[in-house]
Structures are given as C-alpha cells and as structure tokens.
Amino acid sequence: MSSITGVSAADTPGPDDDLHEGGPEGRTPSSDGASTGRLGDKIFAGLASGAGILVVALVTLVGAFLVIQAIPALTNNDSNFLLSQDWNVDTNPLQFGIARLLWVTVATSLVAMAIAVPFSVCIALFLTQYAPSWLAKPGAALIDLLAAVPSIVYGLWGVFTIGPHFQPVQNVLTSVLGWLPFFEKTQTSAGSTIFFVSVILAIMILPIITALSREVFAQTPQAHKDAATALGATKWEVIRTAVLPFGKPGIISASMLGLGRALGETVAVMMIVSALAPNAPWSWSLFTGGETFASKIANNAGEFDNPTKTGAYIAAGLVLFILTFIVNSLARIVIERRKAFSE
Amino acid sequence: MSKRIDVQNLNVFYGDFLAVKDASMVIEPRSVTAFIGPSGCGKSTFLRTLNRMHEVIPGGRVEGKVLLDNEDLYGPGVDPVAVRRTVGMVFQRPNPFPTMSIGDNVVAGLRLNGVKDKKVLKEKMEQSLRGANLWDEVKDRLDKPGAGLSGGQQQRLCIARAIAVSPDVLLMDEPCSALDPISTLAIEDLMNELKSEYTIVIVTHNMQQAARVADRTAFFNLEATGKPGMLVEMNDTQKMFSNPDQRATEDYISGRFG
Numbered sequence: 001m002s003s004i005t006g007v008s009a010a011d012t013p014g015p016d017d018d019l020h021e022g023g024p025e026g027r028t029p030s031s032d033g034a035s036t037g038r039l040g041d042k043i044f045a046g047l048a049s050g051a052g053i054l055v056v057a058l059v060t061l062v063g064a065f066l067v068i069q070a071i072p073a074l075t076n077n078d079s080n081f082l083l084s085q086d087w088n089v090d091t092n093p094l095q096f097g098i099a100r101l102l103w104v105t106v107a108t109s110l111v112a113m114a115i116a117v118p119f120s121v122c123i124a125l126f127l128t129q130y131a132p133s134w135l136a137k138p139g140a141a142l143i144d145l146l147a148a149v150p151s152i153v154y155g156l157w158g159v160f161t162i163g164p165h166f167q168p169v170q171n172v173l174t175s176v177l178g179w180l181p182f183f184e185k186t187q188t189s190a191g192s193t194i195f196f197v198s199v200i201l202a203i204m205i206l207p208i209i210t211a212l213s214r215e216v217f218a219q220t221p222q223a224h225k226d227a228a229t230a231l232g233a234t235k236w237e238v239i240r241t242a243v244l245p246f247g248k249p250g251i252i253s254a255s256m257l258g259l260g261r262a263l264g265e266t267v268a269v270m271m272i273v274s275a276l277a278p279n280a281p282w283s284w285s286l287f288t289g290g291e292t293f294a295s296k297i298a299n300n301a302g303e304f305d306n307p308t309k310t311g312a313y314i315a316a317g318l319v320l321f322i323l324t325f326i327v328n329s330l331a332r333i334v335i336e337r338r339k340a341f342s343e
Numbered sequence: 344m345s346k347r348i349d350v351q352n353l354n355v356f357y358g359d360f361l362a363v364k365d366a367s368m369v370i371e372p373r374s375v376t377a378f379i380g381p382s383g384c385g386k387s388t389f390l391r392t393l394n395r396m397h398e399v400i401p402g403g404r405v406e407g408k409v410l411l412d413n414e415d416l417y418g419p420g421v422d423p424v425a426v427r428r429t430v431g432m433v434f435q436r437p438n439p440f441p442t443m444s445i446g447d448n449v450v451a452g453l454r455l456n457g458v459k460d461k462k463v464l465k466e467k468m469e470q471s472l473r474g475a476n477l478w479d480e481v482k483d484r485l486d487k488p489g490a491g492l493s494g495g496q497q498q499r500l501c502i503a504r505a506i507a508v509s510p511d512v513l514l515m516d517e518p519c520s521a522l523d524p525i526s527t528l529a530i531e532d533l534m535n536e537l538k539s540e541y542t543i544v545i546v547t548h549n550m551q552q553a554a555r556v557a558d559r560t561a562f563f564n565l566e567a568t569g570k571p572g573m574l575v576e577m578n579d580t581q582k583m584f585s586n587p588d589q590r591a592t593e594d595y596i597s598g599r600f601g
Contacts, residue, residue: 132401133401224438224440225399226396226434226438228440228455229396230396230427231427231431231452231505232424232425232452232455232508233424233455241451246441246442
C-alpha cells in the first residue's frame with residue numbers, strides 16, 4: 001500500500017513517538033530483532049525476496065530486450081533518432097525519428113493530467129471532507145468500482161458523447177488563445193485532435209486518481225484536523241493546513257499511476273487522433289493530429305515483417321519505457337525530499 | 344488577555360444522546376480549573392463545548408449558555424471559527440503538524456489569521472516558544488520537523504502554537520496522559536506560569552495532578568453507563584481534596600470507585 005499511496009500506518013505518529021527519536025533509520029524491517037529462524041519465516045522470507053528479485057530482474061530484462069532489439073534499427077538509421085519527425089521504415093537505410101511521437105505523447109498526457117488531477121483531488125476532498133456520511137460511503141465504493149472498470153469504456157463514452165459537441169469548445173479556445181503556438185488553429189476537425197484525446201484521457205484516468213487520493217485523504221489523522229480546527233481554521237483552512245499536506249505524497253503517487261495509464265493508452269488514441277501526413281510541417285498546436293508512441297506501435301503492429309523494421313518500433317517503445325522511468329523517478333524525488341516532514 | 348467563563352444550565356447532545364446534563368459553573372480568569380471524574384462522565388465533552396470543538400463530531404450540539412465575559416459563545420450569529428481563535432486548545436496526544444517545521448507550527452495560527460509580516464511572525468515565534476519553555480531546546484532547529492521532538496517537547500510545541508494567537512482561554516484535554524513524569528512536570532510548571540496571563544481549564548485523569556496545579560476543581564460523574572454525565576461538585580481544590588461537600592466526590596477522591 002505504501003508504495004501506491006505514499007503513506008502507511010507507520011507514517012502516522014503513534015503514542016510512543018519518543019521511542020524512535022532516531023528517525024526512520026531505526027525502523028528498517030530486520031532491525032526489530034524478531035526471530036527469522038523458523039521454517040514458516042524462512043519460507044515467507046524466501047517468497048517475498050523471490051518476488052522482489054523477480055520484479056527487478058523482469059524490468060531489467062525487458063529493458064535489455066528493448067535495447068538489443070532496437071540496436072540494428074538504430075545503427076541503420078539515416079535520420080536523427082531524437083530530433084527527426086520522419087518515419088520511413090520500408091526504405092534502406094531506414095529514416096525514422098521520434099520527435100513527433102514524443103511531443104504528442106507528452107502533450108496528451110500532460111494536458112490530460114492538468115485536467116484530471118485538480119478534478120480528482122476536488123472529488124476526493126468532497127467525498128472525504130464535505131459529503132455527509134450517507135453520501136460519502138456509497139460515493140467511495142462507487143469511485144473504487146469506477147476505478148476498476150477498464151478505462152476504454154470511459155474513452156468510448158467520451159468519444160461518442162462529448163465528441164459531437166466538442167467543435168464549439170475548440171473554436172472558442174483557438175479564437176481566444178490562438179496567439180499561443182499551442183492553441184493555433186488548424187484544419188483538423190475537433191473530434192480528432194490532440195486536445196480532444198487529452199480530454200478523453202483525462203476522463204479515463206479520473207477514477208483511478210480519485211480513488212487513490214480519496215483513500216489517502218480519508219487517512220488524515222483526526223488529530224491533525226482537530227489541531228487546525230482548534231486554531232480557528234475554517235473548513236478550507238483545515239484542508240489546506242492538515243489534509244492536503246498529509247495527502248500530498250499520495251496525490252503524487254496517484255497522479256503517477258494515472259500518468260502511466262495516459263502515457264500507455266493505445267486504443268483510445270488510435271480511435272481518435274488522425275495521423276498527420278508524412279511530410280507535414282512541425283506544429284506545436286494541440287488542435288492538430290498526430291500519433292503517440294503507443295498508438296504508433298499499435299497502428300503498425302500488422303507490418304512487423306522484418307527485424308530491422310520492427311526494431312524501429314521497439315526503439316520507440318524503449319523511449320516510452322525510459323520516459324516512464326524518468327517521470328516516476330521525478331515523482332519519487334519530490335516525495336523523498338520532504339520525507340522528514342511526513343513522518 | 345484572560346476572560347471569565349460563565350456556563351449556565353448547559354446540556355450537551357450528540358444527536359439524541361444527552362452527554363452532559365444541566366451543568367452550570369463559573370471559571371475565574373487567571374486561574375487553573377481542573378475537571379476530574381471517571382471515564383465517560385462527559386468532562387472532555389464539556390471542555391470541548393467551551394470552544395465549540397464538540398461541533399466537529401456530527402450531531403454535536405448544546406442547549407444553554409456559555410458566556411465569555413458576558414458574550415454568549417452560542418449566541419445567534421457567533422461564528423465557531425471566531426470562538427476557537429479566542430479559546431485555544433491543547434489535546435491529549437501531541438499533534439504538531441507533521442508537514443511543518445517547528446517554527447511554522449508555532450505560527451500556524453497566526454498565518455491562518457492572515458499575519459504575513461515576517462518580522463512579526465519571527466517575534467511571535469520566539470515569544471511563544473519562550474512562553475512554552477521550549478525556546479532553548481529548539482532555537483537551533485526551528486526549520487526541522489516537529490515530529491523529531493520528544494513527546495513532551497511536542498506537547499509544549501502545541502502549547503506554544505496555542506498561545507501564539509494570544510487566546511483568552513486555554514483548554515487542555517488530558518495534556519499529560521501520553522507523557523512521562525518528567526515531561527508532565529514540565530507541563531505542570533508551565534501551567535503555573537501561564538495562569539498569570541490566561542484562563543486555563545484542564546481535564547485530567549490524574550487526581551494528584553489536579554491537586555498540584557488547579558486552583559479550583561470540578562468533579563463530573565455519571566449515574567450509570569449510557570446515562571448522561573453531570574457536574575457533581577465544584578470547589579476550591581484544597582477543599583475538594585480534604586473536605587468535599589458531596590459524598591460522591593469523597594468516594595471518588597478516596598478511591599472507593601472510578
């Protein structure tokens with residue numbers, strides 16, 4: 001649980017706080033001096049360590065596989081892999097670069113997060129802090145249920161329900177904010193732009209971020225809320241001084257899970273965004289088409305007929321793999337930096 | 344500032360449950376008043392009605408009056424948030440904000456009141472920490488988390504936080520029950536110092552503590568489990584512990600029940 005929500009029971013202060021003044025280093029799993037010699041202990045320790053090692057080994061192997069498979073294509077590439085937006089994998093030598101894929105992937109995910117995270121946090125705060133208990137309990141159950149539904153269901157709903165009515169929204173944004181490169185007007189119809197797919201992705205990741213944030217907010221110790229209330233804090237001030245700071249690592253972790261889903265989402269992106277013409281000029285606009293890493297790979301999965309060509313797609317997958325790593329590391333750094341203040 | 348509290352015929356409810364029945368008392372300014380009594384007798388509940396903290400629990404409400412220098416805390420249009428800014432509270436378990444530094448904890452209430460001037464905050468921080476006898480122990484680590492302090496230090500930090508907003512009254516709900524004897528002594532000394540400036544009301548399970556710190560003591564009791572708690576007797580502490588007016592008080596104090 002602690003790795004998902006960023007908090008655990010051990011993070012909340014207990015009555016015996018002065019026993020471990022030394023801080024977190026006094027609480028490593030094996031420092032409790034408990035016996036580990038019995039058979040049951042050995043079996044469980046073995047299973048747990050085995051599972052842990054297996055995960056690390058799997059991630060390493062997947063990384064190694066991607067690198068090995070990508071090398072032939074990368075060495076036979078006539079374009080700059082990172083900066084080019086070409087994608088000609090039927091020629092020899094190949095000409096391919098990920099600039100466009102990277103931009104569309106990052107842009108859709110970031111816009112989706114910018115929409116989904118504030119919404120989710122507000123819903124979670126409503127359910128834990130404002131809603132009366134007759135509403136909060138079924139609400140929590142409902143959100144957990146929604147989080148378990150495959151996100152493509154929400155994607156479909158968004159495409160068919162919001163899609164037809166999205167053109168006016170896009171028209172307003174392009175006419176008001178059109179002077180920004182991101183909101184530049186293009187010929188792409190509203191139902192197939194990067195911006196629209198971001199909205200759909202936001203809908204898709206909303207339940208999971210809400211469910212996890214709600215879980216964390218619900219764990220805010222009453223003592224912290226009482227402390228703020230007794231100082232004369234209003235409801236919002238209690239949330240600001242006690243609930244949000246306590247839940248911050250959890251919100252970050254929840255957002256990362258949501259971001260992971262958004263980065264990797266394939267089918268919804270394939271359904272919505274129209275691919276650009278091969279030689280289209282570079283555009284920063286969110287109101288044009290494009291492909292993400294995931295949709296590019298999926299769109300072309302039928303054509304993986306020779307290893308070098310496949311390698312080009314695997315190289316793209318490798319970048320997605322690394323991107324996910326970087327994002328998660330950044331999130332961990334943010335959480336760790338304030339760790340002393342969350343004990 | 345220190346104000347007199349005058350409670351008149353107060354009934355406290357949680358939903359339909361009557362938790363405290365018809366309590367009246369006067370709490371003098373610049374003194375320590377202790378509430379004693381067996382568990383479940385409503386002394387903590389009663390304490391919480393003095394700054395409307397009982398309203399945090401759904402269904403918590405009162406009938407009757409609580410006058411703070413003649414102003415009814417439950418008068419029409421009185422904002423509970425404003426009440427809590429003048430009647431501070433310290434809890435059973437030390438509860439510094441874990442995400443804030445020691446210094447930020449102290450001035451958290453001032454910040455909530457909209458004080459932004461760094462110089463004022465710094466002055467108040469030192470003044471409150473000195474007031475809570477904690478300054479010398481933490482002055483070199485004001486930017487470190489409050490959770491790194493010992494339980495007793497944390498509780499004094501909470502007292503510093505409560506007095507930083509210059510309340511009229513300081514309520515303490517069993518402030519030493521989670522502390523060791525040395526820390527308890529430090530808090531008791533502190534209460535003796537603070538009573539020159541504040542009206543202090545303390546709930547305690549420890550009768551010796553009441554005898555040591557309180558000028559006046561109130562004894563709460565309940566007839567049976569599930570029945571409402573009530574104020575049995577309130578008297579000068581010395582009289583309460585030597586020659587109480589009520590038989591029930593004497594039974595409790597001499598250890599015949601409770």
